Amino acid sequence: MASDGPRMVTFGHGPQVEITSEDFGNKAAYLARIAKLGIPVPPGFSLNVSICEEYYRNGGKLPRDVPDLLRQGIAFIERATGLTFGGSKPLLVSVRSGAPVTMPGIMETLLNVGLNRETLRRMMSLTGNPRFSWDCYRRLMENFGEVVFSHDAGQYRSLLNDAMKRESILDEVELESSSLKRLAGEYERIFLAGGRKLPEDVYEQLELAVVAVLRSWMNPRAQAFRRMNLVRNVRGTAVTVQAMVYGNIGPRSGAGVAFTRNPWTGENELLLDFKFGAQGEDVVSGAQSAATQRELLETMPQVDQELLAVGRKIESHFKDMQDIEFTVQEGKLYILQSRDGKRSPLAALRIAVELCQEGVISPQEALQRLREVDIESISVQKVISHEAPLAAGISASSGVASGRIAFTGRVAERFSAEGPVILVREMVTPDDIPRIAICAGILTARGARTSHAAVVARQMGKVCIVNCTDLEIDVPNHKCQLGGRELSEGDVITLDGNAGLVYLDHRKVEVLYEKPLALIAVVKSWERASENTILS
DSSP, rough: OOOOSEEEEHHHHHHHOOOOOHHHHHHHHHHHHHTTTTTOOEEEEEEOHHHHHHHHHTTTOOTTHHHHHHHHHHHHHHHSSSBTSSSSOOOEEEEEEESOOOOOOTEEEEEEETTHHHHHHHHHHSSSSSHHHHHHHHHHHHHHHTTOOOOOOOHHHHHHHHHHHTTOOGGGGOOHHHHHHHHHHHHHHHHHHHTTOOSHHHHHHHHHHHHHHHHHHGGGHHHHHHTTTTSOOOOEEEEEEEEETTTTSSTEEEEEEEESSSSTOOOOSSSEEETTTTTTTTHHHHSSSBBEEEEEEEEHHHHHOOOOOOOOOOOOHSSSSSEEEEEETTEEEEEEEEEEOOOOHHHHHHHHHHHHTTSSSSSHHHHTTTTTGHHHHHHHHEESSOOOSSSEEEEESEEEEEEESSSSSSHHHHHHTSSSEEEEEOOOOOOGHHHHHHHHHESSSSOOTTTHHHHHHTTTTEEEEEOTTTEETTTTTTTEETEEEEEEOOOOEEEEEEEEEESSSSGGGEEEOOOHHHHHHHHHHHHHHHHHHOOO
């Protein structure tokens, strides 16, 4: 049922109002509370979930008041930043989904909305940085083309790969300004071939971006995710619009994801992935690999320390382990999102016990958080192998899994009827989530351990190893090279998700199981105390 409350709320600047997840989504609700703590959050606004409900009731038409709400929200961001949407000091915005439940990477996001040929010229003049400006523009073209106009993503990726080959580089963040300018021109030709140009009117861009986010509430992967996770009684998605901050503006900039505790072991340590020269979706999309905390510490120690302090502050406020998306712009830290982090059953057990022992939550609260966790089935698995591993990657979800190699979702579905399957991919995206559910494990050639797909794999209890650089996949010929060894689709491999190692012959791999008895004993003592309280 639609809310009778406000249709739009603002956050991140000036007086902060209380924002409810039910009406404005988890993203905006958490950001508003974080901003109240004095943590830097780019200013923004959120449209009520009721607008999504009306959009679908009206047959896919925006409610009449939305254009005016968008102008009011943009005016707020302009006052907060001193920039102008479509003006001489260009304001660019991100447009993101914001469901009342956490659905990582399932719905759409658009970045750099507000760029056109005129604002591009003004941004170059304002920043004196043509490389950065062209990079934002080509990113918008690709993002807008795929999400709003349903262009084939492969044609953009092909042109990008060609540009990197011309410069003999492996990472797009190394592309020179001239290459990015040429790439933007090639992207514009894709738009012309499709019969629709990128809108020059920045408010038209914004409305189309909002519609794309609303449409994504009913896209196939969102519907599949809601079915798989038994998400019920959720009315729709809010739409969150924020001022852009730029991780691609210079050498002391980047984007990343941090967990305030280890999401697969539960250890009380900050775990993060960070990519220099990147924008917000680069790491979480799974498309790119990331740097480690050590590299961030060595390059920008003050940012590393600030992130550690911010993480502790946010975790203390929400009383749970947090999954934080952040951007660093020229050495300044901004928090783009925080949410309760997805975790393995082992991590759930350890985090609940330790938060209670730290006095953050009560035993009753800890038991409530563990109500859907079968603690008796939790074990720490250790691999003892009689042969050397074939290859190594980065662990993104712990455990041990053996199964037949499948390179595509269709083959994975066929193999799964006969036994365990390991999905082997160049990268895993949110579109693969329905297939992740039927696999025992995932192995990828690139990507980050904090990507949305890896997070979901961990939530599902699937073993996951990413960024296995010794993996080369030849899908058309149903083969791959793994550590110099040629394997065929259907061959069996074993993933050691604890160490990030890949083994060939599962018959030569021994798995030892060790229960976390001390942690289980603590929970059992709480259960007995709770029963005694009820009986008395």
